[in-house]
Amino acid sequence: MLPFIRSDLGELSAYTPNPGGTPDEPAPISPDRLDANESPYDLPDELKQKQAWTYLQEIESNRYPDGTYTALKQAIAEYVCESAAPEPADNITPDRITAGNGSDELIRSLIIATCLRGEGSVLVANPTFSMYAILAETLGVPVVPVGRNPTNFEIDLAAAQLAIEKTQNPPVRAVFVVHPNSPTANALTPAELDWLRSLPPQILAVIDEAYFEFSRNTVAGELHRHPNWVILRTFSKGFRLAAHRIGYAIGNPELIAALEKIRLPYNLPSFTQAAALSALRHRQQLLASVPEIIAERDKLRDALAQMPALQVWPSDANFIYLRLKDAGGADALANITQQLRAGGTLVRHTGGGLRITVGTPDENARTIQRLQLLFSR
Numbered sequence: 001m002l003p004f005i006r007s008d009l010g011e012l013s014a015y016t017p018n019p020g021g022t023p024d025e026p027a028p029i030s031p032d033r034l035d036a037n038e039s040p041y042d043l044p045d046e047l048k049q050k051q052a053w054t055y056l057q058e059i060e061s062n063r064y065p066d067g068t069y070t071a072l073k074q075a076i077a078e079y080v081c082e083s084a085a086p087e088p089a090d091n092i093t094p095d096r097i098t099a100g101n102g103s104d105e106l107i108r109s110l111i112i113a114t115c116l117r118g119e120g121s122v123l124v125a126n127p128t129f130s131m132y133a134i135l136a137e138t139l140g141v142p143v144v145p146v147g148r149n150p151t152n153f154e155i156d157l158a159a160a161q162l163a164i165e166k167t168q169n170p171p172v173r174a175v176f177v178v179h180p181n182s183p184t185a186n187a188l189t190p191a192e193l194d195w196l197r198s199l200p201p202q203i204l205a206v207i208d209e210a211y212f213e214f215s216r217n218t219v220a221g222e223l224h225r226h227p228n229w230v231i232l233r234t235f236s237k238g239f240r241l242a243a244h245r246i247g248y249a250i251g252n253p254e255l256i257a258a259l260e261k262i263r264l265p266y267n268l269p270s271f272t273q274a275a276a277l278s279a280l281r282h283r284q285q286l287l288a289s290v291p292e293i294i295a296e297r298d299k300l301r302d303a304l305a306q307m308p309a310l311q312v313w314p315s316d317a318n319f320i321y322l323r324l325k326d327a328g329g330a331d332a333l334a335n336i337t338q339q340l341r342a343g344g345t346l347v348r349h350t351g352g353g354l355r356i357t358v359g360t361p362d363e364n365a366r367t368i369q370r371l372q373l374l375f376s377r
């Protein structure tokens with residue numbers, strides 16, 4: 001390795017979400033992309049046309065974007081208040097919002113704001129969203145992993161509590177949870193929520209609601225009682241804007257102010273800001289796809305659950321998590337992933353199971369057919 005590069009980076013590998021083909025395993029031509037939990041539906045044509053018009057008429061490509069995105073924060077705040085109903089969340093004002101280039105950027109900013117300079121470690125419960133640990137490691141921040149109940153994937157709360165009490169030099173400063181979790185698709189349980197409520201003020205609880213539009217579970221109504229909680233959301237899933245890279249955080253104004261200090265200037269391109277504003281304005285139309293995806297999810301889940309080889313869990317999100325009933329282990333799963341890929345369906349092999357995004361009805365039918373074919377051999 002080049003002698004000026006930080007020594008610990010030698011151990012890390014770059015995140016390759018959609019690996020391209022290799023000579024041995026060429027990438028399928030136009031596969032069903034069910035490996036990243038995106039919406040299967042592009043924006044409606046008329047909204048795309050409006051975006052194109054915005055680009056032509058309103059965006060000056062020689063100018064930096066609005067670096068404060070006041071209008072966007074206001075619109076996000078309104079959406080969050082509305083989405084917290086029936087709990088009162090009218091105290092969610094724009095000073096409680098910051099936006100990032102994907103919520104990935106905000107995850108990194110939160111780790112920088114809490115743990116850098118050897119001041120803190122990050123606690124995660126595996127299997128969970130892999131970016132928390134990846135981003136912490138790239139910043140040289142220690143990750144403290146705990147497990148989950150293998151039946152319902154509830155966090156091992158006794159282990160988590162013990163880890164918090166035992167971890168020193170540096171102590172746990174941030175706990176990352178997903179509501180509902182990825183890849184296991186389960187929402188936080190009452191016991192998990194109580195544990196988050198019990199965390200001491202010097203530990204930040206990051207509650208990632210990336211799948212809120214599907215689950216409708218949110219802790220937004222409770223946020224004002226917990227200065228050490230922050231909610232993350234994204235436009236990449238239910239809002240169908242993954243191409244634009246935008247997520248947001250909702251939290252205590254002092255935490256938001258700290259995140260603003262860390263944020264890169266102009267982190268949100270003008271076109272991204274415009275796309276997010278437009279998506280919020282047309283949210284009824286865009287989110288009309290959510291009940292359809294949920295109905296498809298339930299059909300897909302029922303079909304998968306009938307395959308004797310598979311153990312399939314319930315889902316509060318737009319993806320399904322399953323494992324093999326017989327311990328064929330990681331090799332068998334890797335093999336299935338590879339064969340599905342060769343057949344034209346991309347899924348994610350992670351956390352000892354497969355995570356399959358709910359696609360269009362045609363894509364889901366192909367997923368079922370391709371799996372049936374594999375198990376009939």
Ligand SMILES: *Cc1c(COP(=O)(O)O)cnc(C)c1O
Binds near residue numbers: 037101103105178242
């Ligand atoms: C998809 C996802 C995100 C979204 O990340 P973006 O950077 O906003 O695209 C965040 N957290 C979880 C758990 C996710 O699954």
